[in-house]
Amino acid sequence: MVAFPYHLLKVCGGIVFAAQGSDIHSFNSRLEHVSTWKYPQQHAAESTGPAEEAQDSPAPEGPPAKRRKVEDGKDDAASNGQAKGKKAAQYDNPANERPFLQGLYATTDGRYLVAITGCDKTIWVFEHDGAGHLKELSRRAMPKRPCALTLTRDNRTILSADKFGDVYALPLIPTTTPDTSSPAPTTPAIPLSRSETPIILRPEANELTVHTKRNLRALENQKISLERKAAREAEQQEQNRPKFEHTLLLGHVSMLTAICVGVAPSSSNPSTMREYIITSDRDEHIRVSRGVPQTHVIEGFCLGHEDFVSRLCIAPGGKEELLIAGGGDDDLLVWDWRSGRLLARAPVLEHVKRVKGMEEVNKVAVTRVFATPKWWITGNGTVRTVVFVVVERVPALLLYELWHDNTLSHRCNIPLPGNPLDLDLLVDEDLVQGSTSCRLLVALDPTQKGSSATTESEDPGCTTSLMVMANTGDEWKPAPVENLPTSSSADIGEAELHKLLYTTEGLRKLTDFE
Amino acid sequence: MGGDKIKKDRRQKREDYRRAIRQDGVSELPRKKFYRQRAHANPFSDHQLIYPPHPDQMDWSSLFPDYVVHEEPQQPQQQPNPSAAAPSSPGTDLAPFQPKRLSKDVEIADIGCGFGGLLVALAPTLPDTLMLGLEIRVSVTQFVEDRIQALRTQARRAAETPSDSSPPPAPGMYRNVGVLRANAMKFLPNFFRKGQLSKIFICFPDPHFKARKHKQRIVSATLNSEYAYVLRPGGIVYTITDVPDLHEWMVRHFEAHPSFERVSEEEQESDPSVAIMRTETEEGKKVERNKGQKHVALFRRLEDPEW
Ligand SMILES: C[S@@+](CC[C@H](N)C(=O)[O-])C[C@H]1O[C@@H](n2cnc3c(N)ncnc32)[C@H](O)[C@@H]1O
Numbered sequence: 001m002v003a004f005p006y007h008l009l010k011v012c013g014g015i016v017f018a019a020q021g022s023d024i025h026s027f028n029s030r031l032e033h034v035s036t037w038k039y040p041q042q043h044a045a046e047s048t049g050p051a052e053e054a055q056d057s058p059a060p061e062g063p064p065a066k067r068r069k070v071e072d073g074k075d076d077a078a079s080n081g082q083a084k085g086k087k088a089a090q091y092d093n094p095a096n097e098r099p100f101l102q103g104l105y106a107t108t109d110g111r112y113l114v115a116i117t118g119c120d121k122t123i124w125v126f127e128h129d130g131a132g133h134l135k136e137l138s139r140r141a142m143p144k145r146p147c148a149l150t151l152t153r154d155n156r157t158i159l160s161a162d163k164f165g166d167v168y169a170l171p172l173i174p175t176t177t178p179d180t181s182s183p184a185p186t187t188p189a190i191p192l193s194r195s196e197t198p199i200i201l202r203p204e205a206n207e208l209t210v211h212t213k214r215n216l217r218a219l220e221n222q223k224i225s226l227e228r229k230a231a232r233e234a235e236q237q238e239q240n241r242p243k244f245e246h247t248l249l250l251g252h253v254s255m256l257t258a259i260c261v262g263v264a265p266s267s268s269n270p271s272t273m274r275e276y277i278i279t280s281d282r283d284e285h286i287r288v289s290r291g292v293p294q295t296h297v298i299e300g301f302c303l304g305h306e307d308f309v310s311r312l313c314i315a316p317g318g319k320e321e322l323l324i325a326g327g328g329d330d331d332l333l334v335w336d337w338r339s340g341r342l343l344a345r346a347p348v349l350e351h352v353k354r355v356k357g358m359e360e361v362n363k364v365a366v367t368r369v370f371a372t373p374k375w376w377i378t379g380n381g382t383v384r385t386v387v388f389v390v391v392e393r394v395p396a397l398l399l400y401e402l403w404h405d406n407t408l409s410h411r412c413n414i415p416l417p418g419n420p421l422d423l424d425l426l427v428d429e430d431l432v433q434g435s436t437s438c439r440l441l442v443a444l445d446p447t448q449k450g451s452s453a454t455t456e457s458e459d460p461g462c463t464t465s466l467m468v469m470a471n472t473g474d475e476w477k478p479a480p481v482e483n484l485p486t487s488s489s490a491d492i493g494e495a496e497l498h499k500l501l502y503t504t505e506g507l508r509k510l511t512d513f514e
Numbered sequence: 515m516g517g518d519k520i521k522k523d524r525r526q527k528r529e530d531y532r533r534a535i536r537q538d539g540v541s542e543l544p545r546k547k548f549y550r551q552r553a554h555a556n557p558f559s560d561h562q563l564i565y566p567p568h569p570d571q572m573d574w575s576s577l578f579p580d581y582v583v584h585e586e587p588q589q590p591q592q593q594p595n596p597s598a599a600a601p602s603s604p605g606t607d608l609a610p611f612q613p614k615r616l617s618k619d620v621e622i623a624d625i626g627c628g629f630g631g632l633l634v635a636l637a638p639t640l641p642d643t644l645m646l647g648l649e650i651r652v653s654v655t656q657f658v659e660d661r662i663q664a665l666r667t668q669a670r671r672a673a674e675t676p677s678d679s680s681p682p683p684a685p686g687m688y689r690n691v692g693v694l695r696a697n698a699m700k701f702l703p704n705f706f707r708k709g710q711l712s713k714i715f716i717c718f719p720d721p722h723f724k725a726r727k728h729k730q731r732i733v734s735a736t737l738n739s740e741y742a743y744v745l746r747p748g749g750i751v752y753t754i755t756d757v758p759d760l761h762e763w764m765v766r767h768f769e770a771h772p773s774f775e776r777v778s779e780e781e782q783e784s785d786p787s788v789a790i791m792r793t794e795t796e797e798g799k800k801v802e803r804n805k806g807q808k809h810v811a812l813f814r815r816l817e818d819p820e821w
Contacts, residue, residue, distance in 0.1 A: 248736070250736055252700075283701070284567060285703065294821055296772055304568050306567055
């Protein structure tokens with residue numbers, strides 16, 4: 001058994017939020033623990049009951065994995081592409097049931113934190129008092145499991161991208177008082193949300209296509225059972241339909257993997273800026289749609305990936321027309337997302353092979369592409385756009401630099417004593433201006449035998465799950481954060497933990513089916 | 515695994531048949547019984563589909579050989595390489611594959627074309643327009659492929675040996691029609707660029723009665739945005755079904771989509787493609803035999819509003 005590592009990081013001003021299992025811890029800028037939010041246990045119990053699991057399966061064969069029955073009769077919807085066919089049937093995916101934070105996001109002003117838990121398809125919104133204390137404002141169970149989310153630039157709307165390919169808009173702060181001037185709770189941007197689908201009662205064959213009496217009787221029976229089924233489904237749909245305001249904006253017929261918002265000058269009035277919603281899916285697509293209220297218009301696609309796309313990163317200020325995308329391909333691709341033009345490629349696999357112990361690796365799954373903001377100043381005082389890349393199960397950070405000609409070149413690998421899971425920048429409150437160095441915070445999985453074996457001996461738990469890294473030039477010195485609070489979640493088997501932490505490679509399609 | 519042997523035998527028979535038909539001058543029209551397949555394929559599963567990463571990388575030359583442009587092999591600067599140095603290293607090659615170009619683009623798509631009745635009837639009426647059927651079932655696609663091949667050969671032979679009894683078909687007939695195995699719900703943007711199509715046909719789509727299967731329907735609020743993307747403004751989506759509720763569903767979802775408007779009945783009935791859609795699709799014929807109803811609705815792609 002092992003303890004949960006820290007796996008998600010979000011720095012809000014001087015406060016660090018770090019998710020560990022189903023807890024969110026906060027720390028001040030000296031990385032002293034401030035407080036902890038815990039996933040409510042009762043909620044966990046009620047939301048994982050088999051009845052509910054079975055019920056909320058409005059699209060049983062949704063992307064990417066077919067639902068299949070497992071021994072206990074529950075549908076297994078969470079495992080993805082990798083788990084397929086007969087072998088997959090024997091996985092009783094317990095990861096499915098354990099509350100686990102799957103995503104952690106913050107408004108740009110740091111006043112609100114948003115989190116996703118997968119097992120109950122819930123989006124949580126917290127108010128942050130600026131000192132590390134969270135107040136739970138809402139929890140909203142979505143129609144389908146959210147995979148990723150982002151916020152509109154005004155920080156007022158959550159854009160949630162789900163496993164079934166749909167993007168929903170939700171107000172960050174739900175309006176609780178019924179307001180006649182605001183739209184009805186399920187008003188879709190594209191009229192007719194899926195939840196409004198009428199039930200069709202007719203069986204496929206009709207009276208004219210069957211002739212024998214027996215056939216006719218069978219048809220009658222079919223009709224009756226279809227009607228019953230449809231009525232039952234209608235009832236269930238009604239029950240499952242979220243009661244809060246949520247708007248269907250757009251959809252792919254594929255599992256969504258990432259979503260971000262880009263801005264560009266309006267084509268009719270270049271002095272105003274327009275938002276675009278950029279979404280990526282498991283079928284290699286990156287789609288660019290107009291923002292609200294014209295999300296039904298697809299502006300274009302960035303096409304050229306040959307495997308799943310799992311991560312999108314808009315380049316920081318001044319280069320916002322650039323999109324760096326990574327996934328199951330050997331390379332990162334740099335796009336001009338407004339024109340859909342491919343600008344550059346930057347190899348990933350090639351550099352992963354140079355990480356100690358990774359020489360034999362022949363495929364990569366990119367899990368983070370993190371570009372430093374424009375005020376990032378490196379140790380030697382130059383302003384550069386540095387891009388950190390995390391590859392699943394690779395115990396290093398890959399460091400790239402984005403150049404003025406839009407090329408992205410690899411600078412170095414930063415070896416780590418475990419697999420990095422997430423990262424963010426630590427900015428000392430009083431040093432934002434003219435700071436000589438920013439520090440990088442990295443969450444990692446220390447149960448991996450990384451390049452340093454010493455960490456394993458002492459506390460097998462979390463002593464190295466959080467690291468702070470400071471740099472001089474391209475040289476990075478990691479230092480572990482001490483005195484971390486321990487997880488409130490019970491320990492977990494290593495295999496189960498890995499199933500929770502390392503989900504990206506599973507997006508890859510199998511090529512040999514027979 | 516017990517059925518494997520039987521499956522193999524059947525497959526073997528089919529393959530033998532198809533090989534024979536292809537060798538034998540190709541003028542014999544294929545027989546459906548050798549191409550039947552399970553009625554439904556799940557549009558969400560991965561299958562083993564072949565599709566280009568980008569429309570520019572689609573090789574149309576084998577589907578429309580008569581339209582291939584023979585040009586000097588040169589490097590079209592579609593996606594210029596910013597690092598002008600050594601584009602040969604695999605990691606930095608931005609324009610990996612340049613297929614042969616056609617003198618014109620495909621303009622008509624028949625989504626879920628089944629056995630190809632619509633295309634085969636439509637092709638001679640629009641002889642200068644390239645049209646493509648998209649079908650997810652492998653052997654049904656193969657049937658249409660063989661059918662087109664046979665029709666081309668027949669047309670060529672008829673043109674070579676003119677007889678008095680029947681007027682020879684124009685040479686080049688059926689050269690403008692092709693078929694591809696594809697999941698049209700996922701990969702339209704891989705085959706067609708923005709605004710490339712002028713007509714999309716959706717004829718007798720699978721109804722998917724159950725509410726929880728509605729996302730599998732080929733018409734939906736979100737999927738209509740993709741049809742709008744590949745259709746040029748003024749382009750038309752043609753729909754026909756014998757299932758009244760599905761008709762209603764399609765009308766409702768297209769009418770509600772801001773990129774489409776319903777075409778008036780008058781205009782609809784004066785469109786020659788509508789008659790073909792009613793009578794020439796295999797499903798249309800089946801419904802005819804059963805004296806069932808056919809519900810038609812057309813939708814026009816509108817210009818996008820300013821943004
Ligand atoms: C009922 S048949 C109609 C065939 C033909 N349009 C006609 O009218 O005779 C529907 C066809 O759509 C095909 N189909 C269903 N989903 C599809 C998809 N996602 N992409 C391509 N074809 C699809 C099915 O395999 C089937 O052949």
